[in-house]
Amino acid sequence: MRNVGMLRISEITGFLWLVALFCLFFQMPAHAFACEGKSGVTLSSSTAMDKSGSAKKAVHPELLRDKTVFVPEQKKALPDSDVAEALRTPRFDMDVLISRLKKSDAIGMFTKLALRSDALDLMGLVKAWRRHVSKLTLEEVRSRYNGLLLKLLALLDDDPALSRDISLARESIWKSLMEVKT
C-alpha cells in the first residue's frame, strides 16, 4: 500500500516536472514564464502577435497599456490591397516605443542621452535635406538612420522584446521621420 502511495507521488511529481518543462521550453522565447490559461488570455506579447486572426481577443489589457502590440487591420473593414499593406507595415505607437525605451534597464542613462543626441542630429539632417540645405542625399540620410538603429538594437541585447518591436517598426519610424514637419 505504501509502495502504491509512493508510486503515485512519484507519478504526480513526474507529471508536474513534465508540465513545467513544457511550459519552460515552449514559452521561454516569448519571455514569459507562464503558459496560456484556459480563459484564452495570453500572457505574452509575441504570442499575441503570432495569432493574427484573433489578436484582439488574445491580447491582455495590461499589455495593451504597457507595451506596443501590433494589431493587423481587420479584413472586413478594408479592401484586400489595404489589408496586405497593413500586414506588411504593422501599426506602432511611437510614444509607447519611446516610453518603453526610457524605462528599459538594458541601456544606462548616459547611453540613452547619447542616443537621444544622435536621434536629434539625425532629425536635423532630415530637416536640412528637406530644405535642400544639406549636401547629403536621401540614401546617405537613410544609411545614417540605419546605423543609428543598428546601434540601438545592439544595445538592446538584454531587452529582446523591445528590440524586436523596434526592428519591426523600422520602416514605420523612417516614414514618420520623413513626415516630420519643420
Place this chain on the structure above:
Amino acid sequence: MKWMMKKCLLSGGMLLLLLSLPLIPSAQAVTKSEDIATTIILRGQPCGGNTVRGISEIKDAAGNTVIKATCPNGQRYRLDISSDGRVSVTPLR
C-alpha cells in the same frame, strides 16, 4: 523502496529548482561604470573594455554635468552632458 524514495526526492528537487527559475532576474540593470564605457564607445572612442574606473562627476549650477573616467586601456575621457541632454566625449591628455 529506497530507489523509489530517491527518484521521488530527485524529481521534487528538480521541480523546486525549476519553479525557482522565474525568481532569478534575467537581466540586471546597467552599472554607472558600464554606462559610461558604453557612451564612450558609442561616440567612436577606443576604450578597451566595457567598464571604466576613477569616475569623477561635477555638476554646475546651470545643470551641465562633467564626468571624467579612465578606460581599461589607460585613456582618460571627459564626458560633457549639457543641461538639454546633449552628450559629447573628448579624450584627455
